[in-house]
Amino acid sequence: MAxxxxxxxxxxxxxxxxxxxxxxxxxxxxxxxxxxxxxxRATKINLGNLYNYIESKEDILCHIFYMYHEPxxxxxxxxxxxxxxxxxxxxxxxxxxxxxxxxxxRKEVLLMYRETRVxxxxxxxxxxxxxxSVVSFFEGILKRGMDQGVFxxxxxxxxxNMLVFQMSLYALRSWNLKRYSQEEIKKLMVESIMASVLx
Amino acid sequence: MAxxxxxxxxxxxxxxxxxxxxxxxxxxxxxxxxxxxxxxRATKINLGNLYNYIESKEDILCHIFYMYHEPxxxxxxxxxxxxxxxxxxxxxxxxxxxxxxxxxxRKEVLLMYRETRVxxxxxxxxxxxxxxSVVSFFEGILKRGMDQGVFxxxxxxxxxNMLVFQMSLYALRSWNLKRYSQEEIKKLMVESIMASVLx
Amino acid sequence: MAxxxxxxxxxxxxxxxxxxxxxxxxxxxxxxxxxxxxxxRATKINLGNLYNYIESKEDILCHIFYMYHEPxxxxxxxxxxxxxxxxxxxxxxxxxxxxxxxxxxRKEVLLMYRETRVxxxxxxxxxxxxxxSVVSFFEGILKRGMDQGVFxxxxxxxxxNMLVFQMSLYALRSWNLKRYSQEEIKKLMVESIMASVLx
Amino acid sequence: MAxxxxxxxxxxxxxxxxxxxxxxxxxxxxxxxxxxxxxxRATKINLGNLYNYIESKEDILCHIFYMYHEPxxxxxxxxxxxxxxxxxxxxxxxxxxxxxxxxxxRKEVLLMYRETRVxxxxxxxxxxxxxxSVVSFFEGILKRGMDQGVFxxxxxxxxxNMLVFQMSLYALRSWNLKRYSQEEIKKLMVESIMASVLx
DNA sequence: GATGAATGAGCATTCATTCAT
DNA sequence: CATGAATGAATGCTCATTCAT
Numbered sequence: 108m109a110x111x112x113x114x115x116x117x118x119x120x121x122x123x124x125x126x127x128x129x130x131x132x133x134x135x136x137x138x139x140x141x142x143x144x145x146x147x148r149a150t151k152i153n154l155g156n157l158y159n160y161i162e163s164k165e166d167i168l169c170h171i172f173y174m175y176h177e178p179x180x181x182x183x184x185x186x187x188x189x190x191x192x193x194x195x196x197x198x199x200x201x202x203x204x205x206x207x208x209x210x211x212x213r214k215e216v217l218l219m220y221r222e223t224r225v226x227x228x229x230x231x232x233x234x235x236x237x238x239x240s241v242v243s244f245f246e247g248i249l250k251r252g253m254d255q256g257v258f259x260x261x262x263x264x265x266x267x268n269m270l271v272f273q274m275s276l277y278a279l280r281s282w283n284l285k286r287y288s289q290e291e292i293k294k295l296m297v298e299s300i301m302a303s304v305l306x
Numbered sequence: 307m308a309x310x311x312x313x314x315x316x317x318x319x320x321x322x323x324x325x326x327x328x329x330x331x332x333x334x335x336x337x338x339x340x341x342x343x344x345x346x347r348a349t350k351i352n353l354g355n356l357y358n359y360i361e362s363k364e365d366i367l368c369h370i371f372y373m374y375h376e377p378x379x380x381x382x383x384x385x386x387x388x389x390x391x392x393x394x395x396x397x398x399x400x401x402x403x404x405x406x407x408x409x410x411x412r413k414e415v416l417l418m419y420r421e422t423r424v425x426x427x428x429x430x431x432x433x434x435x436x437x438x439s440v441v442s443f444f445e446g447i448l449k450r451g452m453d454q455g456v457f458x459x460x461x462x463x464x465x466x467n468m469l470v471f472q473m474s475l476y477a478l479r480s481w482n483l484k485r486y487s488q489e490e491i492k493k494l495m496v497e498s499i500m501a502s503v504l505x
Numbered sequence: 506m507a508x509x510x511x512x513x514x515x516x517x518x519x520x521x522x523x524x525x526x527x528x529x530x531x532x533x534x535x536x537x538x539x540x541x542x543x544x545x546r547a548t549k550i551n552l553g554n555l556y557n558y559i560e561s562k563e564d565i566l567c568h569i570f571y572m573y574h575e576p577x578x579x580x581x582x583x584x585x586x587x588x589x590x591x592x593x594x595x596x597x598x599x600x601x602x603x604x605x606x607x608x609x610x611r612k613e614v615l616l617m618y619r620e621t622r623v624x625x626x627x628x629x630x631x632x633x634x635x636x637x638s639v640v641s642f643f644e645g646i647l648k649r650g651m652d653q654g655v656f657x658x659x660x661x662x663x664x665x666n667m668l669v670f671q672m673s674l675y676a677l678r679s680w681n682l683k684r685y686s687q688e689e690i691k692k693l694m695v696e697s698i699m700a701s702v703l704x
Numbered sequence: 705m706a707x708x709x710x711x712x713x714x715x716x717x718x719x720x721x722x723x724x725x726x727x728x729x730x731x732x733x734x735x736x737x738x739x740x741x742x743x744x745r746a747t748k749i750n751l752g753n754l755y756n757y758i759e760s761k762e763d764i765l766c767h768i769f770y771m772y773h774e775p776x777x778x779x780x781x782x783x784x785x786x787x788x789x790x791x792x793x794x795x796x797x798x799x800x801x802x803x804x805x806x807x808x809x810r811k812e813v814l815l816m817y818r819e820t821r822v823x824x825x826x827x828x829x830x831x832x833x834x835x836x837s838v839v840s841f842f843e844g845i846l847k848r849g850m851d852q853g854v855f856x857x858x859x860x861x862x863x864x865n866m867l868v869f870q871m872s873l874y875a876l877r878s879w880n881l882k883r884y885s886q887e888e889i890k891k892l893m894v895e896s897i898m899a900s901v902l903x
Numbered sequence: 904g905a906t907g908a909a910t911g912a913g914c915a916t917t918c919a920t921t922c923a924t
Numbered sequence: 925c926a927t928g929a930a931t932g933a934a935t936g937c938t939c940a941t942t943c944a945t
Contacts, residue, residue: 137423139338143915155917156930164915220478221420224336239482259501265486265494269472272479276471279419283438283467295464302458303502342940354942355905363940535821537736541936553938554909562936618876619818622734637880657899663892666880670873671866677817678869681836685862693862700856701900740919752921753926761919 122160125150126170134214138168138222168222169230175215176237179208183244194252199301201248205241206274206296210289216278242267249304259306270300321359324349325369333413337367337421367421368429374414375436378407382443393451398500400447404440405473405495409488415477441466448503458505469499520558523548524568532612536566536620566620567628573613574635577606581642592650597699599646603639604672604694608687614676640665647702657704668698719757722747723767731811735765735819765819766827772812773834776805780841791849796898798845802838803871803893807886813875839864846901856903867897 128149132141143164147154161167182204191197209216223231246267252258260266277284277292284292327348331340342363346353360366381403390396408415422430445466451457459465476483476491483491526547530539541562545552559565580602589595607614621629644665650656658664675682675690682690725746729738740761744751758764779801788794806813820828843864849855857863874881874889881889 135423137338137421139336140424142913144913153929153931154915155932158916159929225339235481242482261497262494265483266498268479268482269475269498272475273468273472276468280467280471282434283441284464287464295461298460299465299468299502303498341938352906353940354907357941358904533821535736535819537734538822540934542934551908551910552936553911556937557908623737633879640880659895660892663881663884664896666877667870667873667896670877671870674866674869678865680832681839681865682862693859696858697863697866697900701896739917750927751919752928755920756925 118160121150121152122170125152125157125160126167126174129167130171130174130214130218133168133171133218133222138164138218138225165225165227168218168225169227171215171218172226172230172234175212175219176234179241180237182208183240193257194248194255195257195301195305198245198248198252198258198304199297201245202270202274202297202300203293205271206277206293209274209278210292213278213281216275220275220279238271242271245270252304257306258304260304266304270304273300317359320349320351321369322373324351324356324359325366325373328366329370329373329413329417332367332370332417332421337417337424364424364426367417367424368426370414370417371422371425371429371433374411374418375433378440379436381407382439392456393447393454394456394500394504397444397447397451397457397503398496400444401469401473401496401499402492404470405476405492408473408477409492412477412480415474419474419478437470441470444469451503456505457503459503465503469503472499516558519548519550520568523550523555523558524565524572527565528569528572528612528616531566531569531616531620536562536616536623563623563625566616566623567625569613569616570624570628570632573610573617574632577610577639578635580606581638591655592646592653593655593699593703596643596646596650596656596702597695599643600668600672600695600698601691603669604675604691607672607676608690611676611679614673618673618677636669640669643668650702655704656702658702664702668702671698715757718747718749719767722749722754722757723764723771726764727768727771727811727815730765730768730815730819735761735815735822762822762824765815765822766824768812768815769820769823769827769831772809772816773831776838777834779805780837790854791845791852792854792898792902795842795845795849795855795901796894798842799867799871799894799897800890802868803874803890806871806875807890810875810878813872817872817876835868839868842867849901854903855901857901863901867901870897 125146129141129146132145132149136145143157144154146167147157150157152160161170186204188197188201188204191200219234223234226234242264246263249258249260249263249266249270253260253263274296276296277289287295324345328340328345331344331348335344342356343353345366346356349356351359360369385403387396387400387403390399418433422433425433441463445462448457448459448462448465448469452459452462473495475495476488486494523544527539527544530543530547534543541555542552544565545555548555550558559568584602586595586599586602589598617632621632624632640662644661647656647658647661647664647668651658651661672694674694675687685693722743726738726743729742729746733742740754741751743764744754747754749757758767783801785794785798785801788797816831820831823831839861843860846855846857846860846863846867850857850860871893873893874886884892
């Protein structure tokens with residue numbers, strides 16, 4: 108049984124390894140331009156053997172998105188952000204957290220922007236739904252802030268969209284932001300976003 | 307010679323036609339998922355004949371980026387924006403113009419985000435350079451505004467990056483913004499961006 | 506237009522050529538054991554080019570069955586056999602004709618027995634339906650002969666099945682019948698079948 | 705030593721099990737479409753372990769044919785049919801027995817018709833030889849009946865071939881004979897065959 | 904310039920078989 | 925004997941590009 112448990116862990120571990128290495132390749136060369144042979148080479152797992160750990164190339168892409176969306180969706184569920192009274196504190200903490208997560212999952216976010224259309228329809232819908240729910244989450248905070256008069260915005264839905272989009276700045280345009288450290292980025296991002304909603 | 311000139315015009319015209327039709331296909335299905343046969347079918351130009359007008363599939367992609375970057379670069383050059391005295395007016399007019407252009411070239415902008423990595427390195431550098439020059443253009447305006455005390459921002463380079471990025475919101479996330487007309491988007495975008503730099 | 510007509514003929518001709526060569530290979534080695542590369546080699550058509558003439562490997566198999574079933578189904582429709590008064594003459598002529606056809610399409614018949622299960626469901630149903638209609642055709646003759654008292658059989662449906670089956674003897678067991686010419690086979694077959702229904 | 709004997713029995717038992725389960729799969733899906741993994745799953749024997757009991761996939765097919773041909777060949781050897789005086793009784797008993805056997809080994813007979821060509825040449829020759837000996841066995845009976853004037857046939861070798869072939873009707877065309885029980889089939893078959901040789 | 908057949912390298916995936924444990 | 929991961933050759937099929945007409 109120890110054997111078995113170890114073996115199962117190995118399987119998960121190797122899956123993770125494949126998915127991460129593949130993510131790096133998809134990020135560098137694009138999904139279509141990356142071949143299963145590339146992935147076999149990168150993971151040093153025999154091409155045929157690869158298929159003992161993943162189901163298909165598409166499956167790998169789904170796993171990548173899942174790896175990024177899972178903690179994201181979880182965070183929205185579990186975080187006690189909803190209990191915070193002051194919308195400004197609530198927003199700032201949320202933005203900080205999400206920016207942090209996006210910066211950590213930079214590659215996955217970029218992939219999401221680039222390759223969502225390759226996903227099987229069901230999975231794609233789930234991805235877009237999660238994305239939409241993030242927007243809704245921020246829309247709620249903005250609305251409450253508007254009602255309390257602490258935020259000055261015209262259209263909370265538009266602002267929420269913009270706000271969520273802004274947070275992926277570093278993921279999509281890091282090539283022009285190399286002069287900043289991740290910490291600096293985070294600080295600038297939070298300030299910039301907060302400034303745009305405060306009166 | 308009349309013959310020749312007409313013939314050359316035809317060549318340009320057909321090139322344009324190919325590039326435009328291909329752009330639509332790349333946008334809809336992705337670059338890798340679009341075949342040269344698809345393009346031949348869409349343009350009603352025989353597959354073999356296609357190669358009398360373009361050099362390769364990659365070449366088409368370069369042309370698409372060129373088509374979008376050309377007027378962009380030209381606008382930066384030619385516009386008399388630089389002569390405007392008040393940085394606020396200068397910024398607002400620029401933002402309005404660029405948002406308008408991005409909305410018009412929505413598909414191309416999305417393609418750029420998705421498929422830049424397929425471009426040959428030389429071309430890619432040129433694209434990124436133009437992109438960088440747009441950021442610099444706005445950075446200049448922001449700096450002048452800061453010096454005059456009409457803008458309240460911390461880091462003009464970061465803000466310029468964010469600002470340029472924000473302007474592509476509609477191109478990249480139109481799927482979640484269907485409730486707005488293009489005009490509404492433009493208005494909201496300009497307001498939102500101006501609000502974030504004014505004190 | 507002459508060009509075009511010639512070209513279309515060529516396409517049909519080559520299709521036929523591919524299907525016939527493939528039939529030979531399927532017959533010799535079996536469907537699954539024959540590769541598209543084998544077929545390319547046998548037809549001297551480049552592997553990729555092959556797919557300009559046929560849709561898939563399965564498609565070839567369908568064409569083979571079609572080539573055999575088409576004249577078969579046509580014969581049942583068009584032949585004036587139905588107008589013959591005497592059931593004995595009617596049966597004898599029919600058996601002679603069908604035996605002849607089966608001997609001509611020996612390979613296709615053998616393939617049908619071997620590889621029907623590989624066909625796409627729709628096509629398979631059509632094949633089995635035609636097969637069933639041949640049995641029905643002979644069942645009708647046998648019934649009429651029974652009513653007139655010229656045939657002595659117990660169960661016309663069973664006899665029709667047996668009779669149709671017997672006719673494929675040469676196709677399925679030619680390896681043990683090499684001592685006979687096709688003409689001899691035909692004669693023996695007709696005699697044997699007629700003998701088994703006459704009183 | 706007791707150990708060893710038991711162990712050897714187990715080996716034979718498991719071999720049998722593998723071969724029978726595989727036969728069922730080959731029959732249902734075809735030889736080429738059945739994978740060793742399918743067989744491992746069906747037998748609940750680990751894929752690698754399978755190879756401790758059989759040599760190869762082809763080897764399994766040989767065993768199946770052997771399992772069917774063995775009792776067949778044995779029957780011909782051992783049965784006291786040869787001692788029966790009246791060729792009509794001799795033929796009727798033989799036909800009844802063989803029809804019974806073929807109905808019992810329906811699947812194997814069908815497999816034989818479908819997949820003989822996959823067998824290694826040596827094995828295939830043996831299969832065809834046994835098949836031939838069955839024909840010879842019946843040819844002998846027919847000849848004696850002809851000499852005694854109790855059978856009325858033209859060519860005993862051809863008739864023997866036809867007769868043996870007829871007996872596999874149910875194995876090869878059961879899909880069109882579902883309305884009959886096995887017992888009915890046997891009766892109809894014997895009657896039909898006897899009728900075709902009696903004057 | 905126009906045509907569409909031809910080329911051949913390349914792709915994701917499968918699977919019988921082997922082998923270290 | 926048992927396990928299941930590993931191997932690597934094949935397979936059906938695609939597609940950018942070329943070329944003879």
